[in-house]
Amino acid sequence: MRENRYDDEIFFQKYSQMARSRQGLAGAGEWPTLQAVLPDFAGKAVLDLGCGYGWHARYAAERGAASVTACDISEKMLAVAREKNAHSAVTYRREAFEDADYPAETFDVVLCSLMLHYLADYGDFVEKVHRWLKPGGILVYTVEHPVFTAYGSQDWYYGPDGEILHFPVDNYYIEGQRDAVFLGEHVVKYHRTLTTYLEGLLARGFTLLHVREPQPPEELVRTVPGMADELRRPMMLIVSARKDR
Amino acid sequence: MRENRYDDEIFFQKYSQMARSRQGLAGAGEWPTLQAVLPDFAGKAVLDLGCGYGWHARYAAERGAASVTACDISEKMLAVAREKNAHSAVTYRREAFEDADYPAETFDVVLCSLMLHYLADYGDFVEKVHRWLKPGGILVYTVEHPVFTAYGSQDWYYGPDGEILHFPVDNYYIEGQRDAVFLGEHVVKYHRTLTTYLEGLLARGFTLLHVREPQPPEELVRTVPGMADELRRPMMLIVSARKDR
Numbered sequence: 001m002r003e004n005r006y007d008d009e010i011f012f013q014k015y016s017q018m019a020r021s022r023q024g025l026a027g028a029g030e031w032p033t034l035q036a037v038l039p040d041f042a043g044k045a046v047l048d049l050g051c052g053y054g055w056h057a058r059y060a061a062e063r064g065a066a067s068v069t070a071c072d073i074s075e076k077m078l079a080v081a082r083e084k085n086a087h088s089a090v091t092y093r094r095e096a097f098e099d100a101d102y103p104a105e106t107f108d109v110v111l112c113s114l115m116l117h118y119l120a121d122y123g124d125f126v127e128k129v130h131r132w133l134k135p136g137g138i139l140v141y142t143v144e145h146p147v148f149t150a151y152g153s154q155d156w157y158y159g160p161d162g163e164i165l166h167f168p169v170d171n172y173y174i175e176g177q178r179d180a181v182f183l184g185e186h187v188v189k190y191h192r193t194l195t196t197y198l199e200g201l202l203a204r205g206f207t208l209l210h211v212r213e214p215q216p217p218e219e220l221v222r223t224v225p226g227m228a229d230e231l232r233r234p235m236m237l238i239v240s241a242r243k244d245r
Numbered sequence: 246m247r248e249n250r251y252d253d254e255i256f257f258q259k260y261s262q263m264a265r266s267r268q269g270l271a272g273a274g275e276w277p278t279l280q281a282v283l284p285d286f287a288g289k290a291v292l293d294l295g296c297g298y299g300w301h302a303r304y305a306a307e308r309g310a311a312s313v314t315a316c317d318i319s320e321k322m323l324a325v326a327r328e329k330n331a332h333s334a335v336t337y338r339r340e341a342f343e344d345a346d347y348p349a350e351t352f353d354v355v356l357c358s359l360m361l362h363y364l365a366d367y368g369d370f371v372e373k374v375h376r377w378l379k380p381g382g383i384l385v386y387t388v389e390h391p392v393f394t395a396y397g398s399q400d401w402y403y404g405p406d407g408e409i410l411h412f413p414v415d416n417y418y419i420e421g422q423r424d425a426v427f428l429g430e431h432v433v434k435y436h437r438t439l440t441t442y443l444e445g446l447l448a449r450g451f452t453l454l455h456v457r458e459p460q461p462p463e464e465l466v467r468t469v470p471g472m473a474d475e476l477r478r479p480m481m482l483i484v485s486a487r488k489d490r
């Protein structure tokens with residue numbers, strides 16, 4: 001299944017209202033943590049999988065990437081990307097990851113921001129990225145944290161007065177499809193354990209460079225409603241890895 | 246603070262009734278996962294930190310370790326270890342980790358089973374182990390999972406009829422002391438994020454070899470009461486790493 005909720009008109013309208021959509025990188029709570037683990041882009045051939053509005057693609061291009069191939073399944077996403085984040089080094093392509101194919105050892109860097117939890121087959125992802133990367137090439141991805149995806153609803157557990165009590169975890173070792181609610185809309189996501197994410201890379205010959213759970217920066221905690229609750233449970237995982245074997 | 250609950254008479258009595266105490270490695274749900282990531286012990290100098298009953302120390306000795314230095318803070322633990330798991334290659338020592346010191350590059354392998362969540366200073370642990378390991382030496386530890394330690398109570402969240410609803414996560418990014426209940430007794434433990442555990446090793450020059458969340462083997466799920474619930478949330482994390490820098 002190729003999940004393409006972002007071409008749904010209502011869903012896309014809601015997504016476009018999020019801080020990360022309106023403000024770009026500065027509105028994304030994970031950006032400072034992600035930025036700190038990104039490799040040097042100068043002269044690099046970059047692939048951006050699930051590029052969305054293209055913020056990361058343009059960032060790589062502005063840091064000197066020789067080329068950025070930026071793919072997304074959603075036509076609506078790409079329309080905004082071409083408008084907001086056009087750059088002479090960036091090529092935007094409409095393509096589902098499941099259909100993508102590139103020659104072996106094409107890219108120095110593969111970026112993948114918040115796409116993996118929409119993907120049914122993580123093993124296929126690891127295989128393809130490993131093949132497409134040059135030796136020594138770098139993969140950096142962000143994904144919803146297994147703590148966040150395990151239960152399924154992706155919502156807090158509330159008390160009788162509607163106050164947040166805590167975040168629920170259940171069925172952690174039962175991987176696979178979850179019916180989540182995101183922006184008030186039904187979305188299919190996939191839960192995987194931390195073990196699956198990291199051991200999948202290690203077994204395929206990647207060396208782990210970083211495994212970080214981003215905390216929102218203090219300024220966002222102060223200024224964005226609800227952001228302080230992001231200190232109560234991890235929502236994202238950032239992984240960077242190098243193809244060494 | 247040197248946490249030494251195991252020399253409390255009641256606590257130790259209760260501990261001695263656990264499957265892992267009565268049956269040793271076969272009674273420990275994480276053992277198959279841990280065993281799979283252990284290095285070759287033949288001819289190796291091994292340090293076992295928080296050795297408890299000494300099951301792992303004897304295992305390493307029986308697999309050909311040249312020497313196993315096995316330390317624990319608890320006299321009661323060591324008394325059982327000397328009785329149940331004596332081996333000519335194993336030296337049991339009473340020593341709190343905080344007081345331990347060894348010459349640089351003394352050991353090929355450092356084991357540390359379920360001790361780190363009693364330790365206030367993880368950075369100190371990483372520093373010391375890095376110093377004591379020979380170049381290329383291996384650290385393997387098991388620790389209570391950040392999902393398990395975050396909330397503090399280490400208990401499920403129950404419904405009105407006493408049924409398990411889910412496992413609660415809260416205060417994930419707020420590291421430090423937690424007042425937990427283990428075996429019905431009050432115990433001080435320390436919560437750290439996954440980021441702290443893994444980045445602490447990476448920053449100090451370790452290469453991550455494995456990061457695994459053990460699931461109990463099917464046989465234990467079938468035969469041990471309550472073990473099936475262990476599939477609902479991760480309780481432990483197993484990390485192995487090599488000193489490469």
